[in-house]
Amino acid sequence: MRELRINLKEKTYLLYIERGLLDRIGKKIKSIYTDNGIKDVSANKKVIIVTDKNVDKFYGNKVKESLEESGFMFFKVVIEPGEKSKSMEELIKLYNELLDIGVTRGDLIIALGGGVVGDLTGFAASTFLRGIPYIQIPTSLLAQIDSSIGGKVAVDLPRGKNLVGSFYHPEAVFIDPNVLDTLDKRFLYDGMGEVIKYGCIKDKELFYNLIQYDDKELLSNMENIIYTCCSIKKKVVEKDEKDTGDRMLLNFGHTIGHAIEKYYNFEKYTHGEAVALGMYIITKKSEEMKLTKEGTAALIAKVLNRHNLEHEINLEDKDSILSAISLDKKNKGEFINIVLLRDIGDSFIHEIKRVEMIDFI
Ligand SMILES: NC(=O)c1ccc[n+]([C@@H]2O[C@H](COP(=O)([O-])OP(=O)(O)OC[C@H]3O[C@@H](n4cnc5c(N)ncnc54)[C@H](O)[C@@H]3O)[C@@H](O)[C@H]2O)c1
Incomplete structure (x- = not known):
């Protein structure tokens, strides 16, 4: 079991990474529940799992059995998979389900799924009855290395992604790399876009390992890879929790990546695929401008x-x-900040005039 403690000004919590963790999730949650003094579990406290149909099919029963064995009163809300569920309509449906279940501030909500489930559930937990404790069990690679850490929770509006949200941290994050075995390959590659980003901005060793790994080696090293990525995100988030400075480094490849996703109406490229293009395009240009070591692109x-x-x-x-x-x-005003590399593993924030952005695409 690998552990990381996330230390923030107003909260500290643990992130656990271990193969097979899902099999023992009831016991683990029971210890968090009692250790944090949320409520004592002897009186059958309610635990509400929010998940999507795909994840439910593979892991719903396993989690139910494990939680019930540990004495929890189990409830489940299952949403449709995909970004469309990160909406105001789905949020209101979820609030209504929580009301029907009779959730109180002493109960616990669990997000079991990818970034969509995590963001929607986290936002519901942060707002319902002015805040209910919640736990993240991320099941996609992207959620395991990125969206479940850092406290950003949100829903989309018809006019744009993540436009309504807050910072709300979970009581704990439980990561079981084994669940990636059932993840569709395209979502695995999508998450790899962000894994590679961590290597580019902060970790030369991770980057060069990734160049060498074949698919089999990648999967057998996944626990370490997840730990490395989470450690990087932990350090960046602890330094800049509210995203006003250094956290921007995590946006390497995202300025152009987001624009590509949007230009193709979020249909042609997944987020990770667009970020991959963004990282290469901006580095090729910054290399031509002698801001980046030759050969990096x-x-x-x-x-x-x-x-x-x-x-x-x-x-x-x-x-x-x-x-x-x-x-x-994020790009309002005359100047914008872009993230560039001096070299692999060495990133910096570069301020340019908005009109100069054309030189980088
Ligand atoms: N909060 C943050 O800091 C943050 C950071 C990055 C991305 N995000 C958000 O994350 C979302 C994208 O997350 P995502 O890529 O995980 O998408 P997702 O939640 O839609 O999951 C991708 C697909 O994989 C399926 N799935 C997930 N885990 C599975 C498993 N173990 N086995 C089988 N199928 C599984 C899901 O049902 C879905 O179809 C976006 O909404 C994005 O805005 C948030």
Whole structure:
């Protein structure tokens, strides 16, 4: 079992990583529940699992049995899979389910799923009755290394992603790398986009390991990879919890990546695929401008291709991509911050005039 303690100003909590953790989840949660003094579990306290249909099919029963064995009163809310469920409508449906169950502030909500379930459930937990304790059990690679850590929770509005949200940290995060065995390959590669990003911005060793791993080695080293990525995110988040400075480094590849996703109406590229393109495009340009060590973009292309991610796209319509960048809520004003690499593992924030962004695409 690997553990990481996330230390924030107003809260500290543990993240556990272990293969097979899901089999013992009831016992583990019971210890968190009593240790944190949320409530004593002897009187059959309510635990409400929020999950999606895909995850429920594989893990719903296992989690139910384990929680019931540990004396919890088990309830389950199952949503449709996919980004469409991160909506106001789904949020209100979830509030209504919680009301029907009779949830109180002494009960516990558990997000069992990918980033969609995590973000929606976390936001519901942060707002329902002004805040209910919750636990994250992330099941996609992206959720295990990124969205379950850092406290950002949100839902989308028809006019854009993550427009309504808050910072709300869980009581604990439980990561079982074994659940990745049932994840669709495209979502595995999607998560690899973010894994590679961590190597690019902060960890040369991770990056060079990723260049070498074949698919089998990748999976057998997954527990270490997840631990490394979570350690990087932990350090960045502890330094800049509310995302006003260093946390921006986590956005490497995202300025152009988001614009590509948006330009193709979120249909052609997954988030990780778009970030992969964004990392390569910006590094190729920054290398030409002598801001980045020669050969870095080629290394990024190599590691991306190694993990089934493309690095090149024909950006003929640069103006549309540029206007998609300008529409992004993070890019208001005359100046914008972009994240560049000096070298693999060494990233920095670079302020440019918004009009200069065209030079980077
Ligand atoms: N809060 C944050 O800091 C943060 C950071 C990055 C991304 N996000 C958000 O995360 C979301 C994307 O997350 P995602 O990529 O996990 O998407 P997702 O939650 O839609 O999961 C991807 C797919 O995999 C399925 N799935 C998940 N785990 C599975 C498993 N173990 N076995 C079989 N199928 C499984 C899901 O049902 C879904 O179909 C976006 O909404 C994004 O905005 C949030």
